[in-house]
Amino acid sequence: MxxxxxxxxxxxxxxxxxxxxxxxxxxxxxxxxxxxxxxxxxxxxxxxxxxxxxxxxxGNEPVPPRVKYAVEKLPDVNGARRAVVIGAGPAGLFAALRLIELGWKPVLLERGKDVRARRRDLADINKKHIVNGESNYCFGEGGAGTYSDGKLYTRSKKRGDIYRILEILVAHGASEDIMIDAHPHIGTNKLPKIIQNIRETIIDKGGEVHFNTKVTEFIVSGNELKAVKAESGELFEGESFILATGHSARDIFEKLHQANITIEAKPFALGVRVEHPQQTIDKIQYKCDDRGNYLPASSYALVHQTHYKGKQRGVFSFCMCPGGFIVPSATAEGEVVVNGMSPSRRDSRYANSGIVVAIELEDMEAYEQYGPLKGLKLQKAIEKKAWEMGGKTQTAPAQRLIDFTKDKRSTDLAETSYQPGLLSVDMKEVLPDFIHNRLKDAFISFGKKMKGYLTNDAQIVGVESRTSSPVRIPRDKISLEHISTKRLFPCGEGAGYAGGIVSAAMDGERCAEQIVALYQE
Structure with a gap:
């Protein structure tokens, strides 16, 4: 060959x-x-x-299979040593699979519902503006990635074997195209079935999966985590615990803090979603009026360094969704949060992307009294303001793009993919000055880099606030075990160590491997 x-x-x-x-x-x-x-x-x-x-x-040699990962070769782990995995997002699911592969029994706890049952709650957010705090776009089987997009590219190539993660997804029903495309993508319409197949593998091989099982207490003795207690009162014991609860499980951060398990504030990013007609982005990127039947919906990646009050901060595009939709991603009543998703065909009339500002620890000084939770409190305050400005429903505050750069409230808004609807506001009333001014500067710069990008045919929708966790759960760099609580392995985006489906999955595998390496004997 x-x-x-x-x-x-x-x-x-x-x-x-x-x-x-x-x-x-x-x-x-x-x-x-x-x-x-x-x-x-x-x-x-x-x-x-x-x-x-x-x-x-x-040549004359047989063509080898592209996928070498074989579900049927996984061992049966009934009766094997137990590790409790908290959270059934990509980090938790891939940790569970790897534990099985290494001969351990995973006990997977998920606060939300299974991937199919989640759909009714998502419909309620979109149509009735009702937010179920345990089942939404962030919580439930598959985590935030299941119904947010399904992009599979990552820059975290040193964290693990990206190709292996893609193989496992193909082995559970994804198209082999994800193994050849430079920017692989599964799509929100196809991910649920793949997630369900992974769950069935875990159960078939002797693992356990518990839905509607919200962890409310960490049982620590000495400096070791011994068990976790669910809201139902049920106790789950194990030889080790992988904490993979995602970037939006705020109650988990608070419970850890209350249990004197060390956590710390970390930088994150926050901003808005910008939505263009997909045809506008295609025209800019492909330099033609019609991309035809063969070219996929085009995407973009943008970054700009801004200066405000003597401080330099980056502003960058995040989770760009060509041919996609903006979706409501609140996890509690009294907040408005938006995210983006694309179906596998990317055939929506709209393109959207998060445009977010890097927020450093020194930008959180007004919330210093909250210690390691200060970034979380800043995040919550902005989301609450977006809810208030949107009319105290899941209607989102919005502004046409040129109007935003000129501090002009839009007299009307464009059509949108965001189902709960938009309300025209001046976004400077929603966003703190240091975010608002940096976004204005960045959009003007982006308009110079991409001719036609800065247009009132586009609009911004607020707020994009869950790009990453504002809290880090510190762990040893080599063992991946928590720095002061033994047998606890913080994992994935929520712990502050990943930034997407693939990087979270790789981190889950690494944590599983370290559990076996440290506690096999």
Missing amino acids: YIKEIILSPEQAFDEVHALDHIRNVLNLKSDAAVRIHKRSIDARSKQVKVRMQVEVF
């Missing part, structure tokens, strides 16, 4: 029936030659959009 690099047109590269024939023609191979796409990425830097590909060409 050898790898060749070639360039095809989008019509050739994304032709589901004849793509391999086009590859053979370019390489001058026989019509029956065995070829397979290894990597694929879109190059839109010139006027003529191209698709760059790495292609595997096989």
Whole structure:
């Protein structure tokens, strides 16, 4: 086998029936030659959009399977040593799978509902403005990623084997395309079934999965975590505990603090969602009025360094969702939070992205009295203001983009993908000055980098506040065990050690491996 690099047109590269024939023609191979796409990425830097590909060409040897991970080879862990995993997001699910692979029995606790039952609660948020504090876009099987987008790219290549994570997802029903695309994406419509398949693997191999099981107490003896208690009063004991509760489980941070388990404030980011017509972004990126039937909805990544009152802070795009929707992501009544998602086909008329400002510890001085929870308190205060300005429902405050940069309240708003609806406000009444002014500066800069981006056909929707956890649960850099509480392994986004589905999954695997390494004997 050898790898060749070639360039095809989008019509050739994304032709589901004849793509391999086009590859053979370019390489001058026989019509029956065995070829397979290894990597694929879109190059839109010139006027003529191209698709760059790495292609595997096989000689007489058999074509090996792309996916080597085999669910059927996992051991049965009934009766094996128990590790309790708190949280069934990507970190918790992949930790549970890895524990099984290493011969341990995972006991997975999830405060929310299973992935199918969550749908009714999401419908209630969108249509009735009712927020279920235990079942929403953030809480429930699969975590925030299940119904938020399903992007699978990460810069955290040193944290683990990205390819392995993608293999496991394919083994549970994802398309093999995620293993070849430069920016892989599953889609919110397909992720639920994959998550359900992972849960079934865990149970089939002897693990336990408990839904509607909210942890309310940590039982510590000496300096060791011995058990956790659920709201029902049920006690869950284990030889070790992986805490993978996500960035929005605020009550967990507060319970840890009350139990004198060390936590600390950390930098995070907060801002807004900006929504454009997808056609506008396509025109900018592909330099054409119509992308046609073969090019996918285009995306972008932007960053700008701002200066305000002598302090430099970055402003950057986050979780860009081409052909997507803005969704309500509050986890409690009395707050408005927005996020983005895309279905697998990315065929919505809208493109949206978080545009967020980096917030450092010194920016939280007004909340210093809350100690390690100061960032959380700042976050909550802004979300409450967004709720109040939106009319004390899940209606979100919004402003047209040029109007925002000119501090002008919009007389009307554009159509939107955000189902609960928008209310025109002056966003400087929602956002603190140090965030508001940096966003204005950044949007003007983005308009210069992408001609046509700064337009009143776009609008901002507030607030995008759950980009990452404002709290870190400190752990040893090597063992991954909590710095002062033994047998507790903080994990994933909520613990402050990941930033997306893949990085959280890799962190979950690493924590499982360290439990076995430290406590196997």
